[in-house]
Amino acid sequence: MSSSSLPIPFNRPGYTGREIAYMQEAMQSGHLSGDGAFTKRCHAFLEERYACKKALLTSSCTDALEMAAILCRIAPGDEVIAPSFSFVTSVNAFVLHGARPVFADIRPDTLNLDETQVEALITKKTRAIVAVHYAGVGCEMDALMDLARRYQLPLIEDNAHGLDGKYRGRYLGTFGSLATQSFHETKNITSGEGGALLINDASLAERAEIIREKGTDRSRFFRGQVDKYSWVDVGSSFLPSELTAAFLYAQLEALDSIQRRRKALWLRYHDGLRDWAEKSGVGLPCVPEHCEQTYHMFYLLMPSLETRQAFIAHLKEQGIQAVFHYLPLHLSVMGKEFGGQEGACPVTEDVSDRLVRLPFYSDMTPAEQERVINAILQFN
Ligand SMILES: *Cc1c(COP(=O)(O)O)cnc(C)c1O
Numbered sequence: 001m002s003s004s005s006l007p008i009p010f011n012r013p014g015y016t017g018r019e020i021a022y023m024q025e026a027m028q029s030g031h032l033s034g035d036g037a038f039t040k041r042c043h044a045f046l047e048e049r050y051a052c053k054k055a056l057l058t059s060s061c062t063d064a065l066e067m068a069a070i071l072c073r074i075a076p077g078d079e080v081i082a083p084s085f086s087f088v089t090s091v092n093a094f095v096l097h098g099a100r101p102v103f104a105d106i107r108p109d110t111l112n113l114d115e116t117q118v119e120a121l122i123t124k125k126t127r128a129i130v131a132v133h134y135a136g137v138g139c140e141m142d143a144l145m146d147l148a149r150r151y152q153l154p155l156i157e158d159n160a161h162g163l164d165g166k167y168r169g170r171y172l173g174t175f176g177s178l179a180t181q182s183f184h185e186t187k188n189i190t191s192g193e194g195g196a197l198l199i200n201d202a203s204l205a206e207r208a209e210i211i212r213e214k215g216t217d218r219s220r221f222f223r224g225q226v227d228k229y230s231w232v233d234v235g236s237s238f239l240p241s242e243l244t245a246a247f248l249y250a251q252l253e254a255l256d257s258i259q260r261r262r263k264a265l266w267l268r269y270h271d272g273l274r275d276w277a278e279k280s281g282v283g284l285p286c287v288p289e290h291c292e293q294t295y296h297m298f299y300l301l302m303p304s305l306e307t308r309q310a311f312i313a314h315l316k317e318q319g320i321q322a323v324f325h326y327l328p329l330h331l332s333v334m335g336k337e338f339g340g341q342e343g344a345c346p347v348t349e350d351v352s353d354r355l356v357r358l359p360f361y362s363d364m365t366p367a368e369q370e371r372v373i374n375a376i377l378q379f380n
Helices: 019-029 037-050 061-071 089-095 115-121 141-150 202-212 218-222 242-253 255-280 305-317 333-337 346-354 366-377
Strands: 054-058 079-083 100-104 126-132 155-158 178-182 195-199 299-301 355-357
Touching (some): 019 037, 019 242, 037 195, 054 061, 054 242, 061 089, 061 155, 061 195, 079 089, 089 126, 115 141, 126 141, 255 366
Parallel strands (some): 155 178
Antiparallel strands (some): 178 195, 299 355
């Protein structure tokens, strides 16, 4: 097969070249379980770069979200406000602890939680607000932080797309009481599966360590602060092994170069598709002036569901994989059980039908990208 006909996947994990050496180092150290030297290096990296009170690696963003639910003491009957346009676990982590999700719609420009709709959804039962920085473009944090302060509600940033992005010059993940990161294979920085909880509210730090270590005060024990460790709270095993942390550290070290490559790819798509998009009535991503995005994805907003499906089929014929997401959470099987109804989040419902994501990964070659662009330019 010539390279011009090789399939172009939607995503392909990129490697920095140091992963194996670090994993070998972890093996030779004799410490394979969690919280060894590489986990500490990852924690230090995140705490220094993002100036958060504490960073804790987890096995996934989903796990970090569940830790957030436990830290917020979510209990049956509580309500959590979240955008309907997001990944399942932004909401499921809270539902698992008895919360009823209250779905908010998104802004039609950035596709982020519509901050103007949140206040009307707050009730006496509201216990948290979840904000997702879609595509690594910051939500309107000034308005959301103001609401969180006025109603004394924890704001949780699901920052799975937003590592290293900024809102008005400040890093995403440093606004809310808590923020969650993902290092899943499809994210900018990966360890296959992986995540982190960033803790900005210092009063939550000690309990977070306990929840992550099966409800024990083992972290204090390892620091020599107590002479034995025991069961002191609820928790689970949320920490990843040193092999995962070693792999992740290699990726974190290369964050700047990975982001540079992704930026170049994103700008090339934008340049190459701008005229075509305008002629074809296709929407391009919106990045407001005051937001520094993370170049997590490149999406298009097609004119209709029919053109979106025809577009995906057109690319597929040329061996190019484009995908869509998210299905509105309020219209899912679970969402309907919580009262979700057609028409409740009209922007989410509309965008969900029309959005398509182009192949986008750090190691994408210029030739691959030109093939995608040329294939798109042939679509009318
Ligand atoms: C990927 C993703 C998650 C889940 O991340 P995992 O690490 O796979 O658990 C949660 N929220 C959003 C917005 C995501 O994109």
